Amino acid sequence: MLRSSFRLLYITRTNLLVRASPSSLSRLPSKFSSAKPLVSSHHQIPLSTTGAKLSRSEHSMAASSEPKSIYDFTVKDAKGNDVDLSTYKGKVLLIVNVASQCGLTNSNYTELAQLYQKYKDHGFEILAFPCNQFGNQEPGSNEEIVQFACTRFKAEYPIFDKVDVNGDSAAPIYKFLKSSKGGLFGDGIKWNFAKFLVDKDGNVVDRYAPTTSPLSIEKDLKKLLGVTA
Template sequence: MSIFDVEVESVKEGTQTLQPYKGNVLLVVNTASKCGFASQLKPLQELYDRYKDEGFYVLGFPNDQFLNQEPLESEEIPDHFKEKYGVTFPLFKKTMVRGENISPLFEQLTDETKGMGSSKIKWNFTKFLIGRDGTVLYRYSPSTNPEKIETDLKEALK
């Protein structure tokens, strides 16, 4: 199944596929407002602003599976992220990124990539760069600063 056919839960639109993003380069990120890596939201927004006109989207999937670092309700997260970090890129409902209730999106992403010793996501702010054709190009650890992704992003946009 293409990544663009996977169903996700949008805060505003409800259940949908990623078809609206087909043909674009995507950076899928599991986020959490209370995570120590939440400061990455600002540089993620800067990447989005810099390259959105070239067909690039950051897609944020809030997650509360790691030490309850996302206490907000799904509907509260977009306003909080916008107010605190200036985030305008698309955000989705809280999503399970590992375990028996893993979302189909993250199941596919982790099946196609491997982290350190295991394919399962170990923490918030794991990032997946997806090409225009839906292929997962790179997986980045939570500690990878968004600025370090820019070279790979520019190549993917060509």
């Protein structure tokens, strides 16, 4: 009787497995381990769900690392030293790509010096970035560029390392400036002496063409500085 009961139980369980998965009939072993394929198939859904969560997490981390202001950047000065732009917090900035042999050089350097002398004590700073991408009009070394600007035009504001402002090799700070304020005919810088006006919180608030004279933006500058006179 006991042996017959075990035989009946085995036949009943085998029939249940065959009904649940007919395709597994050819793989059915002689013992009760035939349920293993059914168990392993259930683990595929959580794996794909976990992958999706990781992807969203990576996307969130990438978004959080994107720069929010110019204070998130570090640049090189003319001597190759790192300068954290957060040191300019609380100041209004005019960021300009300069050149020594351009037709716009004399007028821009002259007016930049005038603007700086007038408002440097009110929290104004000019950040000059030499660039040789336009007509090869800034071919000199950093030392030569600084000597030219400081000797001939009495530039007292910081002049940084020579950079590219367009293309894949553009300095990260210029990629940020252009993405913050696109130009009239696209984001690219058009020529020497393009100008970006930055408020006291590091936000790019305006952009001016190379042919816009520095003194013509004095009204916008005074507004950000809170200067009425």
